Every structure is written in structure tokens, then in C-alpha cells.
Amino acid sequence: MKKIFLSTRNNKVPIVIGNGVISSKLLSTYIKSKNVVVVTNETVGRIYLKEIKNCLKNFNTKTLEIKDGEKHKNLSIFTKIHDYLINNRFDRDLTIIALGGGVIGDLVGFVASTFMRGVKLIHLPTTLLAQVDSSIGGKTAVNHPSGKNLIGTFYQPDSVIIDTKFLLTLPEQEYVSGLAEVVKYGLISKPSLLKWMNKNSEKILSKDKDCLTYIVLTSVKEKIRFVSQDERESNVRAFLNYGHTLGHAIEAAMNYRNILHGEAISIGMLFASMLSVEKNMLNINDFNLIEDTLEKLNLPTDIPKRIKTRDIIKHIKFDKKKQDNRNRFVLLGTLGNCVINDKLKDDFLGKMIEHYRS
Numbered sequence: 001m002k003k004i005f006l007s008t009r010n011n012k013v014p015i016v017i018g019n020g021v022i023s024s025k026l027l028s029t030y031i032k033s034k035n036v037v038v039v040t041n042e043t044v045g046r047i048y049l050k051e052i053k054n055c056l057k058n059f060n061t062k063t064l065e066i067k068d069g070e071k072h073k074n075l076s077i078f079t080k081i082h083d084y085l086i087n088n089r090f091d092r093d094l095t096i097i098a099l100g101g102g103v104i105g106d107l108v109g110f111v112a113s114t115f116m117r118g119v120k121l122i123h124l125p126t127t128l129l130a131q132v133d134s135s136i137g138g139k140t141a142v143n144h145p146s147g148k149n150l151i152g153t154f155y156q157p158d159s160v161i162i163d164t165k166f167l168l169t170l171p172e173q174e175y176v177s178g179l180a181e182v183v184k185y186g187l188i189s190k191p192s193l194l195k196w197m198n199k200n201s202e203k204i205l206s207k208d209k210d211c212l213t214y215i216v217l218t219s220v221k222e223k224i225r226f227v228s229q230d231e232r233e234s235n236v237r238a239f240l241n242y243g244h245t246l247g248h249a250i251e252a253a254m255n256y257r258n259i260l261h262g263e264a265i266s267i268g269m270l271f272a273s274m275l276s277v278e279k280n281m282l283n284i285n286d287f288n289l290i291e292d293t294l295e296k297l298n299l300p301t302d303i304p305k306r307i308k309t310r311d312i313i314k315h316i317k318f319d320k321k322k323q324d325n326r327n328r329f330v331l332l333g334t335l336g337n338c339v340i341n342d343k344l345k346d347d348f349l350g351k352m353i354e355h356y357r358s
């Protein structure tokens, strides 16, 4: 079992990582209230809620299950969770445990940050994406009909407990999609991780226990490095968006259906890597290593045929409205070093996307 800390200006968040670490003793160490509410979804609840409740016998514990899916990460469910807390007369002596993937973590984190102006929060992330990315760093959110994650807060949890054994029940496609975020750390800051993943792809795909601990621990350490320098994303935290400009545009062009976030990011990362070569920064051998690693991990690299290049540009432009009307791409200066380029014109991007698709 490893314990590391995310230190920000106002918080020092313990993060525990290991295989089979969840226990009554461990949870009791981190819970500092009499009352506990575990919020999860019906899928994760069916598999893990009984076990987690058994670990919480020392507390006045209640559980709440919501429906599964990104479409439930909205203000209506946010209000329903508040209603539940209010109807059960909870006060500030409360720890909310978010048991689930990024959807539960974002939604429940937002509830914890707002109920009674903020109560204690523990993340128990159960997807690879949540373990290596969304549970670390304090971003909470719900979606608005106009777009994803438009409403939310920055709110650091009191602790994050990452048990890699949860990943054994995660559907294959969700697991592989989460690997894209792990590859991302290899590209933006830790080339040795990328090389290791390239050599160990089969073991990674088989969810080898030691591999899981290595990729999760290494990713969390990288994420901590970015967040501790820039909690509110005014500079280096933006590098975590590598591959996201095109990735988000692909997700939006597909109405967030038939493609998982990590799959879209995988395509976006290879495209950003191609742009980095085009701009004479990344060398071609490193580009080939990136492409080979994504393919060995069964991650997609082709832009889906059903979406048109002009729709992708339209969504990139919608995104850029939020960013001084510029197309903002994170590129690689070299493998492991990012630069922001906000000077790419729509015409050039259109040509590059066509070139990438050919």
C-alpha cells in the first residue's frame, strides 16, 4: 500500500493506492465524522456496496444509489441528492463517500462542496479514468444542456482511496479507454512510462496486478505534479488537456454517443502529435512510438468516418469561443514537454485533419 499527498495552497490530500486496500480499519482512519453517506450508481452499487457498508459499521451510515450514466450528471440529480441529505436531517458532521467512476466523482464532489457550504468528501474511484485522473485534483461538475461540465466547483476531497481491485470488474472497453489517460502522462511528462507501456502492453491488457499498481501510482504522481503547481488551471494544468481539443470536438460531433472519452482522446493525442511533428518539434521516431503504443493497447487512432471534418472544425470553433476566439492546442515541444499553440488557423486545421484522415 502506498500513500502520497497532493499539496495545494490550502490542502494536503492523502491518496492511498494499492490492490485490496479497502478495509474497515483504513476507512476508519480517514473518516472524521459520525455520519456517513455513500453515494454510488446502481451498477457499482450492485457489485460493491455491501462490501463497503460492511467496512462502515462503526459509523451511522446511509447509502444512496442513482442511475448509471453521463446523462444523470445533471442539476436535477444534484438537487435530488441534496433533497435526500436534507430530508434525512444531515448537518455538517457528515462525510460523503463517492463510490464510482468519474460521473459519480464529479457529481458527488459537487454536492459535497455545496451541501451546508461544504462537508467532508472521500473519493473511492472505481474506473481507471477516475483512479488516474478525475478523482485527483478537485474538479467537480455537472453538465448543462448547452455543454459538458459547465457547472461546478474546485473542491479538494479529504482523501482519495484507490483500490485497483475495483478494475477487475470494469468492462474491457472502459478499461482500455482509461488507458488513454495513462498514455497521456507518458507523452506530456513521463516518457519512461510511455516506453514501459509499449513494452508491457500485453500484461497491461491482462490487468496484471503489479502493472495496475504501477500505472495507477505513476499516473497519480504525474497528475499531482501538475495540480500542485496550478490548482486552478491558469498555466501548466492545461497541459493535462493534451489531445482534448480534437477529442472533445469528436465527442461533441458524435453527440457523446458510440465513443468513450478516452477513445476520443486517443485520436486527439495522435493528431496533436502529428501537428507537433508538422511544426518541427516532435521527432518522427517518437511519433511512431506513440502510434505503436496506442495501437498495441487497442486504442483507436482513426477519426470515425461518420463525422465530417467541417463538423469537427465547427465544434473546435465552439470551444474556442471560450478561449479568446483562438484555436488552442497543447502540442509536444519534445516527448515529455508541452507547449501551447493558439495560432493555428481554421483553414490549416481543416487541411491537417484531412491529411490525418488520408
Ligand code: NAD
Binding pocket: 041, 043, 044, 047, 068, 069, 070, 073, 100, 101, 102, 103, 104, 106, 126, 127, 128, 129, 130, 133, 134, 135, 136, 137, 138, 139, 140, 148, 149, 166, 167, 168, 169, 170, 171, 174, 261
Ligand atoms: P463512468 O463514471 O460513467 O463509468 C463508466 C462505466 O463503468 C459506468 O457504466 C459505471 O457504472 C461502470 N463502472 C464503474 N466502475 C466499475 C467497476 N469497478 N466495475 C464495473 N463497472 C464499473 O465513466 P468514467 O470514464 O469513469 O468518468 C467519466 C466522467 O469523468 C465524465 O463525466 C468526465 O467529464 C469526468 N471527468 C472528470 C475529470 C475531473 O478532473 N474531475 C477528469 C476527467 C473526466
Ligand code: GLY
Binding pocket: 133, 134, 136, 137, 139, 233, 237, 240, 241
Ligand atoms: N482532467 C484534467 C484536469 O483535472 O485538470
